[in-house]
Amino acid sequence: MSHVSRSRIQELDAGDPLAHARDRFTLPEGVIYLDGNSLGAMPKAAAGRVATTVEEEWGRGLIRSWNTADWIDLPRTVGEKIARLIGAASGTVVVADSTTLNLFKVLAVALSLRPDRRVILSEEGNFPTDLYIASGLADLLGKGHELRLVPPAQVAGAITSDVAVVMLTEVNYRTGFKRDMAGLTRMTHDAGALSLWDLAHSAGAFPVDLAGADADFAVGCGYKYLNGGPGAPAFAYVAPRFLAGLRQPLTGWLGHARPFAFAPNYEPAPGIDALRVGTPSVIGMSALDEALTAFDGIALVDLRRKADMLWDVFVSEVDGAAPELTPITPSDPALRGTQASFRHPEAYAIMQALIARGVIGDYREPDILRFGITPLYLRYIDVWKAARAIGEVMATRAWDTPEFKRKAKVV
Amino acid sequence: MSHVSRSRIQELDAGDPLAHARDRFTLPEGVIYLDGNSLGAMPKAAAGRVATTVEEEWGRGLIRSWNTADWIDLPRTVGEKIARLIGAASGTVVVADSTTLNLFKVLAVALSLRPDRRVILSEEGNFPTDLYIASGLADLLGKGHELRLVPPAQVAGAITSDVAVVMLTEVNYRTGFKRDMAGLTRMTHDAGALSLWDLAHSAGAFPVDLAGADADFAVGCGYKYLNGGPGAPAFAYVAPRFLAGLRQPLTGWLGHARPFAFAPNYEPAPGIDALRVGTPSVIGMSALDEALTAFDGIALVDLRRKADMLWDVFVSEVDGAAPELTPITPSDPALRGTQASFRHPEAYAIMQALIARGVIGDYREPDILRFGITPLYLRYIDVWKAARAIGEVMATRAWDTPEFKRKAKVV
Numbered sequence: 139m140s141h142v143s144r145s146r147i148q149e150l151d152a153g154d155p156l157a158h159a160r161d162r163f164t165l166p167e168g169v170i171y172l173d174g175n176s177l178g179a180m181p182k183a184a185a186g187r188v189a190t191t192v193e194e195e196w197g198r199g200l201i202r203s204w205n206t207a208d209w210i211d212l213p214r215t216v217g218e219k220i221a222r223l224i225g226a227a228s229g230t231v232v233v234a235d236s237t238t239l240n241l242f243k244v245l246a247v248a249l250s251l252r253p254d255r256r257v258i259l260s261e262e263g264n265f266p267t268d269l270y271i272a273s274g275l276a277d278l279l280g281k282g283h284e285l286r287l288v289p290p291a292q293v294a295g296a297i298t299s300d301v302a303v304v305m306l307t308e309v310n311y312r313t314g315f316k317r318d319m320a321g322l323t324r325m326t327h328d329a330g331a332l333s334l335w336d337l338a339h340s341a342g343a344f345p346v347d348l349a350g351a352d353a354d355f356a357v358g359c360g361y362k363y364l365n366g367g368p369g370a371p372a373f374a375y376v377a378p379r380f381l382a383g384l385r386q387p388l389t390g391w392l393g394h395a396r397p398f399a400f401a402p403n404y405e406p407a408p409g410i411d412a413l414r415v416g417t418p419s420v421i422g423m424s425a426l427d428e429a430l431t432a433f434d435g436i437a438l439v440d441l442r443r444k445a446d447m448l449w450d451v452f453v454s455e456v457d458g459a460a461p462e463l464t465p466i467t468p469s470d471p472a473l474r475g476t477q478a479s480f481r482h483p484e485a486y487a488i489m490q491a492l493i494a495r496g497v498i499g500d501y502r503e504p505d506i507l508r509f510g511i512t513p514l515y516l517r518y519i520d521v522w523k524a525a526r527a528i529g530e531v532m533a534t535r536a537w538d539t540p541e542f543k544r545k546a547k548v549v
Numbered sequence: 550m551s552h553v554s555r556s557r558i559q560e561l562d563a564g565d566p567l568a569h570a571r572d573r574f575t576l577p578e579g580v581i582y583l584d585g586n587s588l589g590a591m592p593k594a595a596a597g598r599v600a601t602t603v604e605e606e607w608g609r610g611l612i613r614s615w616n617t618a619d620w621i622d623l624p625r626t627v628g629e630k631i632a633r634l635i636g637a638a639s640g641t642v643v644v645a646d647s648t649t650l651n652l653f654k655v656l657a658v659a660l661s662l663r664p665d666r667r668v669i670l671s672e673e674g675n676f677p678t679d680l681y682i683a684s685g686l687a688d689l690l691g692k693g694h695e696l697r698l699v700p701p702a703q704v705a706g707a708i709t710s711d712v713a714v715v716m717l718t719e720v721n722y723r724t725g726f727k728r729d730m731a732g733l734t735r736m737t738h739d740a741g742a743l744s745l746w747d748l749a750h751s752a753g754a755f756p757v758d759l760a761g762a763d764a765d766f767a768v769g770c771g772y773k774y775l776n777g778g779p780g781a782p783a784f785a786y787v788a789p790r791f792l793a794g795l796r797q798p799l800t801g802w803l804g805h806a807r808p809f810a811f812a813p814n815y816e817p818a819p820g821i822d823a824l825r826v827g828t829p830s831v832i833g834m835s836a837l838d839e840a841l842t843a844f845d846g847i848a849l850v851d852l853r854r855k856a857d858m859l860w861d862v863f864v865s866e867v868d869g870a871a872p873e874l875t876p877i878t879p880s881d882p883a884l885r886g887t888q889a890s891f892r893h894p895e896a897y898a899i900m901q902a903l904i905a906r907g908v909i910g911d912y913r914e915p916d917i918l919r920f921g922i923t924p925l926y927l928r929y930i931d932v933w934k935a936a937r938a939i940g941e942v943m944a945t946r947a948w949d950t951p952e953f954k955r956k957a958k959v960v
Contacts, residue, residue: 166609173612180608185600188832192599196779197591198577201584201909204959209779211958235646236827238801246689262813267802267827270815274800278657278689287813361828368607368620368831389685390649391678398960400914402673402698404681416647416678417772419830420779421599498611503811547622548615549809 141454142522150451150518156444162432163365163515170520170527172499175339175477175510178365178429187428188367191421212423213371213414219430220364220373223438224337224356225347230381232410233373233423237338237359238267240374241305243386243413244355245275248303248332249283251380255302255331256283261290265311268336272305290315294325301331308346309339309475312502314467316340316474320351327352338362341373342433343476343512344442348375355380363512366426374413381409390415432514444513445476452511452521453478459529463488463507476511486549488531490542497527501549552865553933561862561929567855573843574776574926581931581938583910586750586888586921589776589840598839599778602832623834624782624825630841631775631784634849635748635767636758641792643821644784644834648749648770649678651785654797654824655766656686659714659743660694662791666713666742667694672701676722679747683716701726705736712742719757720750720886723913725878727751727885731762738763749773752784753844754887754923755853759786766791774923777837785824792820801826843925855924856887863922863932864889870940874899874918887922897960899942901953908938912960 151157163179165171171179195203204210217231224231234240245258258272269285276283288296290310297304304326309316323333334355340346342363348356354377360370376384385406391397393414395405406412453465456478463480482488482505489501499509511521531537562568574590576582582590606614615621628642635642645651656669669683680696687694699707701721708715715737720727734744745766751757753774759767765788771781787795796817802808804825806816817823864876867889874891893899893916900912910920922932942948 164604164608166611169611171611177607177612179611180603185603185608188599188603189596192591192596192778192836193575196588197575197596200577200580200582200590201588201911202904203779205957209959235650236801236829238827239646239650239799242799265802266805266811266813266815269813270800270802270805273815274798278798280691367603368614369828369834371830372827387685387689388650388653389681390647391676391681394677394681398914398958400677402677402680404677404684416649416783417780418647419782419833421836422830422832423780425603425832493613498613500612503809546616547809548620 141458142451144522147451147518147522150447154444154518156436156440156513157517159432159436159514160517165515168496170497170524172497172509172524174512175362176500177361177368178363178512179515180367181365181429181432183431184367184425184429188421188425191424209420212420212427213418214411216423216427216430217373217410219427220341223346223433224341224358224375225345225349226375227349227378229409230378231373231375232413233360233371233426234414234418235372237336237357237372238271240357240372240413241268241271241336242275243388244334244357244374244376245272245303245305246387247376247380247384248334248355249279251332252302255300256281257301258283258285258303258305259293259296259301260285260287260305261293262287263290263310263312264307265336265338268305268307294322297325297329297331299329301329303332303334305334307336307338311339312479312506312508314474314477314479319353323351323353339475339477344445345438353377360426364426365429365432367422367429369422370426371419371423376410376413384409384412386413388415392416441513445511446471448511448513448516448518448521449476449478451518452509452525455522455525456480456528459525460532462532463528478509478511480507481505482507484537486545487537487542491531491537492527495527495531497524552869553862555933558862558929558933561858565855565929567847567851567924568928570843570847570925571928576926579907581908581935583908583920583935585923586773587911588772588779589774589923590926591778592776592840592843594842595778595836595840599832599836602835620831623831623838624829625822627834627838627841628784628821630838631752634757634844635752635769635786636756636760637786638760638789640820641789642784642786643824644771644782644837645825645829646783648747648768648783649682651768651783651824652679652682652747653686654799655745655768655785655787656683656714656716657798658787658791658795659745659766660690662743663713666711667692668712669694669696669714669716670704670707670712671696671698671716672704673698674701674721674723675718676747676749679716679718705733708736708740708742710740712740714743714745716745718747718749722750723890723917723919725885725888725890730764734762734764750886750888755856756849764788771837775837776840776843778833778840780833781837782830782834787821787824795820795823797824799826803827852924853887856922857882859922859924859927859929859932860887860889862929863920863936866933866936867891867939870936871943873943874939889920889922891918892916893918895948897956898948898953902942902948903938906938906942908935
């Protein structure tokens with residue numbers, strides 16, 4: 139049962155002030171892509187830029203391109219562009235390595251700033267790599283650090299005076315639940331602790347205000363809402379007050395104050411550059427750099443507004459068409475990011491049946507269907523049709539085949 | 550004064566059994582590229598592969614390509630290809646992150662295997678990032694580990710019973726001096742220590758035999774002699790005897806035994822996959838994967854033989870044309886890699902004058918001109934002409950201008 143008519147959907151698309159942004163992306167025929175929260179679609183400009191980086195800068199410029207194409211400054215120039223999307227001051231964001239590795243670096247810095255405390259506080263159900271890295275770092279330090287996990291509802295009450303760092307992901311990867319970054323950071327500071335935010339499902343999805351929230355550290359992903367391509371390098375943020383004397387333990391040559399002096403002793407580069415380690419993936423970073431032009435002239439507040447409208451259409455239509463799916467993402471926009479998640483015991487097979495019909499979302503253990511709302515390249519008609527496809531798959535039990543129940547290597 | 554006639558050079562090129570390999574590369578007009586030891590030239594196939602990865606796999610395949618294009622297995626499939634070039638058994642090499650980060654991982658593993666010892670032995674003049682990482686890890690562990698540096702000639706005598714790990718680069722990045730990997734590894738084992746080899750200037754340059762040398766750990770670079778493109782991901786090797794229970798401290802989700810189970814606790818993947826951390830640079834890894842096809846059908850022993858012949862022509866011609874340059878690379882092939890280095894107080898300006906004439910090598914502090922010999926794409930006429938250009942630059946003092954003395958950001 140449809141709540142919104144096709145003609146109303148057509149009106150929404152016709153009146154969409156962001157409709158033009160879809161032309162900035164390549165999208166395959168016959169696909170409705172609701173997985174931009176896992177791997178963003180390809181900005182057309184990114185493909186051209188990669189070709190230029192490979193064929194011109196590498197092929198013809200060769201080693202000279204470190205200077206002539208400014209490869210050496212990419213971690214900072216791309217960082218500056220991301221800074222504008224996450225409410226960070228100039229000079230506080232650098233692009234390097236992966237989200238996981240950047241988390242290791244900034245968590246180590248944060249712990250070193252609270253030498254008398256031993257607790258890293260996070261929540262059960264946080265993205266596993268964050269928890270793995272925190273445990274691994276705690277073990278490595280060998281000083282009795284503890285990763286303390288509490289249920290999501292108990293985080294605020296658990297910010298006690300033994301906590302060194304409160305490490306949270308702003309938007310939960312499974313539920314889509316969004317944390318109050320400013321409020322929790324305030325409580326964190328009141329307890330004398332430091333805040334570390336994972337923005338994997340925030341950056342590029344909606345306005346983030348790291349400076350306004352007074353966050354201490356943050357990391358985030360280049361290949362989800364920032365559309366930087368598969369395995370795009372990640373970013374890291376350090377609040378201005380910690381930039382002087384910033385030092386992290388992965389002391390590679392490109393984080394050195396004078397890398398080309400080849401000095402025998404490490405001396406961290408001033409400021410955020412101290413988070414650099416080895417030679418960066420120039421091709422991947424070029425793709426991300428160019429991908430960010432897809433945000434040109436578009437205010438994140440407008441992007442979020444459209445995301446919320448798409449979200450409402452999608453979730454209400456799914457509710458009508460497939461009541462067997464249990465929505466688990468809060469409907470209040472203040473309490474969620476832009477994804478919509480549902481539970482069903484056969485979630486994996488249902489998602490495979492949808493993908494076979496060209497509606498691409500993804501599955502998360504143990505029973506979650508996850509759909510990303512990415513208004514740069516999604517139309518109202520896309521989410522409306524996707525909801526109808528979900529309804530058909532459920533009504534016909536199209537998911538109930540051995541083929542769709544067999545799990546692939548990557549789910 | 551020329552030692553070898555142009556007609557002899559033409560004979561050498563005409564009779565070169567590897568001459569065909571040059572067609573596998575794109576090389577700009579008017580350039581003689583002697584810096585493949587810093588950034589390898591572009592294999593034509595790599596450019597095509599990158600375009601496919603970006604436009605087909607990302608653009609059209611989207612998230613599905615993790616399975617359909619086997620993105621998830623690239624770290625291992627590319628690792629297997631590199632294993633064949635470095636004398637490593639199947640299942641012992643993985644591609645991930647940067648050389649610097651891989652060094653951190655395997656050094657941490659090595660130290661954990663010698664818990665009663667506190668010394669990391671290396672040599673003065675080793676590549677700085679190796680020394681920085683070792684110092685950084687020692688500080689992080691907080692257990693009193695010491696990075697002990699001795700002059701190159703004293704390494705063998707310094708492998709004492711307090712040494713946990715002997716960490717050396719097989720070929721020195723400045724001098725081109727090559728270590729006896731098998732002999733030093735034997736001495737290392739006799740002292741109860743473990744060997745860690747940096748193959749940055751070895752892999753793809755000549756036959757490396759990690760298994761034959763009984764090396765314990767190794768790391769190496771994807772963008773020098775392996776031609777993987779700027780910032781290509783790096784590789785790491787762990788001897789088979791250490792693969793069971795392998796565990797390193799950068800515990801990211803893709804190094805987990807079941808990454809897509811999203812389990813709360815870290816459990817290392819079995820074998821070499823435990824060295825994986827976060828989401829890899831898929832585009833960069835695809836470029837490296839395809840770049841390795843440039844070695845197809847070519848034996849490294851033949852590559853090395855041609856490298857030595859090119860080296861002899863080049864160094865003898867430079868000796869005749871520019872006696873002011875002091876050769877510092879051993880002439881005995883057993884004692885060197887395939888680069889040729891020279892000293893001169895004005896090395897930086899001389900190199901800039903050469904680059905302005907299309908002869909591209911590089912400069913290393915404080916006074917070294919460095920030329921890489923890469924026989925996959927170099928001809929005898931190239932090194933012969935390069936030597937003549939060097940002679941002209943020296944004879945005319947073409948380097949003696951303020952422009953050529955002004956150092957760029959990346960040297």
